[in-house]
Amino acid sequence: MIAETILLKARMGNTDSHTLASARAAGAYRASAKTLAAAPEEIVQLVKDSGLRGRGGAGFPTGLKWTFLPKNRDATYLCVNADESEPGTFKDRLILEEDPHLLIEGIVIACRAIRCAHAYLYIRGEFCLPHERIRAAADEAYAAGLLGPNAGGPGQAIDLTIHRGAGAYICGEETALLNSIEGKKGQPRMKPPFPTNVGLFGKPTVINNVETLANLPFIVEKGPDAYRAIGTEKSPGTRLMSVSGHVERPGVYEVAHGVPMRGLIEDLAGGVRGGRKLKALIPGGSSTPVLTAEEAYAVNVDFESVQAAGSMLGSGGCIVMDETTDMVWALDKLAHFYAHESCGQCTPCREGSGWIAEIVRKIATGKGTRADLEKLESLAAQIVGNTICVFSDALAMPVVSHVTKFRAEFEAHLADRASSSSAAP
Amino acid sequence: MTHSMTRWSAARTEEIEALRRRYPTDHALLLPVLWIAQRDFGWISHDVMELVAETCRTSPAHVYSLATFYTMFELEKPIRYHIQVCNNLSCSLCGSEGILAHIEKRLGIRAGEATADGRFRLTAVECLASCGTGPAMQVNDAYYEKLTLEKVDALLEEWMK
Missing domain, CATH: 3.40.50.11540 (NADH-ubiquinone oxidoreductase 51kDa subunit)
Structure with a gap:
């Protein structure tokens, strides 16, 4: 505990x-x-x-x-x-x-x-x-x-x-x-x-x-x-972790850096709601790459541990998603947020965020194709590093991580998914 | 040289001059003065934009660019109840889509629309930093959190009176 x-x-x-x-x-x-x-x-x-x-x-x-x-x-x-x-x-x-x-x-x-x-x-x-x-x-x-x-x-x-x-x-x-x-x-x-x-x-x-x-x-x-004396060598002190989504007791918990993420979720936030299993966890605010349940339960709440798992502790905004969550639906929410909030100054971000949101919506509503999924990944890759600020990275990271780690779910939403096309001659 | 038909009250002029001493440029007064204008006049009309421009010694066009960039400035006559339901991920995981759909049904409008009597406007908005107390909505200046259909119904009954 x-x-x-x-x-x-x-x-x-x-x-x-x-x-x-x-x-x-x-x-x-x-x-x-x-x-x-x-x-x-x-x-x-x-x-x-x-x-x-x-x-x-x-x-x-x-x-x-x-x-x-x-x-x-x-x-x-x-x-x-x-x-x-x-x-x-x-x-x-x-x-x-x-x-x-x-x-x-x-x-x-x-x-x-x-x-x-x-x-x-x-x-x-x-x-x-x-x-x-x-x-x-x-x-x-x-x-x-x-x-x-x-x-x-x-x-x-x-x-x-x-x-x-x-x-x-x-x-x-x-x-x-x-x-x-x-x-x-x-x-x-x-x-x-x-x-x-x-x-x-x-x-x-x-x-x-x-x-x-x-x-x-x-x-x-x-x-x-x-x-x-509190926390880890590279992340001293405590961290205010905002825990939201599918947990029994959402809220702001202050923990010493270095505690296991599993402890934060299970001991402090009361575990995944309704006794369900964890599917995914966004560790540091919506811009940070999503972690699978396995990854999330292996990390500690400190900068270096979350970074080693390929994500970031960011602002400490921990969004918990249980096994019933549709990850395409989740990315749709985030993609629309970024399209709405792009300041419009740099073309790759202004245009890219709109296209990304549109394609994710298309896939989420069952109208997307394999070509759309490829376009989504290529757009995310093209906006990163090509703008004045890191907003485009903040959008690309959730896109890439959702699509990569939950690819089967995205493919299952496609209009030309393997199961339907296999019926064709 | 003044163009605007709108004027500040004496007390407001004093408040603005006190604020002016807190900033090294008149330009930096723009957001605070836009907020004061919205509080006093209810919304940011073109005439109010001219007044703000004079006060902050800039062009009405620049004031217009700000009033349209920042989403919280009202560019139309305000509505009695502006219901803003969070549509972001954490609130959605807690059922905000159902809350929004319920309000749409109760008011007979879609998100983005206002009721014909001009009393309600419904908007789906982005994260309100109420993720731990979702689903959440902001109505005018107040937050309403941990929403349920029953809670929303009770509020709507009250506001529809």
Whole structure:
């Protein structure tokens, strides 16, 4: 039996856990107060030593990202990515709703570390309650002097502006997010230059995910060794796993990196619904390659183990599908999502996502042919790497993995499948 | 030089000017000001686009490009109840297709349509980050989660009154 390891969820679950009074009574802002005595470089070193990796999807080492900022700079921005939109992922929402002060404390620590005087928090437009909660928390923090003109020490301002998105999945891509704050369409930018050199309003900028920042208070307060004592060597700390789909108890579970995926599904999420068997599992949000039941039960919940199995831990959005699931139907849902959300900037993605969705629908409704299935695979191969951002990869990975691993199901849907054509002379 | 027939209230002008101090460019005010406009005027008409353009010192054409790129801005007079049912994978695994079909039947419209009396619009939308509490829908600003046919019926009864 595995159990949760609670770092980030420690204060959650009470009806007033989102208020400053409640959060402070349980220790909030002790760590950020500690950083006031530290030099920014010391905080960066602490985070580097902790081995903290980004929780938005790519798993990039946070401290290392911070060191990419140029030494001489006149302004630095921190952008908090709260545009949680990856299907299957709902953990940042939990932090925003239940412990927004954990996030604000993390923001204050990050601002001290990278010498940022103004952070922008980009929150997805649909998040009404989370938006209400983070705004109220920011107001409380301003009133208590935890944000504002002297929040980083005498005369050292740390301002936080909450910026609401308006319905576009692509704005979770970090450079699209920057463009969206600047009042442009949320379309990704060419890299290089990377945001740490030329970011928001042309200034050096760090973009960090909500959950990533929420780890900072623990790291500062208990130290990198205590953090590294949890999880694996390459994936220290805990992970908020969003578990959804065919399980008895869907929800956000906080586990130490390295626990078996089977434990997460069976012990914490109560197993596959109705005593059925697992057929497939998407481990890290809809963009990550699907795993067969056998693969899923062999992996652990950490970056390196899921990667070794040919997928990614991504945003930790775990979608569980039982033995009754039609995998062509499942891919149809995802393909239509990506066709809807392509920003339209690059031709291979704009056109390719539409064609892929159309072909998958054709196969799902029994009208597809063997040639369509081949076209689907060739389209997926052609869009990868040929666009400004990784959206096309995010679409191609589910397509390729579904078709490859569940090929027999796709073939059984074809209008010219072997069983019917064998009747022909 | 002003073109728009629409005006901000004094309180709103103050709110916008306070926001302006939070951004180094007027352009960055565009999304916040579009949200304020939608709250105040209900929807983003061409006239409102002109007002937003003046406020943010940009062209109405640019405001139009934003209002049409981002899906949450209303480009028509809003409807009393905009029912948005999540159609993505996790909610579908939990039966959202049945929920959508049921609402279609109850309202006598298909997803993407509005009722003739203009009270309801039904849309199939993408992931609302309610995967752990699916099937889910958003109606105006509120989320409704762990939906069942009974729950949906009770809500519709209430809204149809």
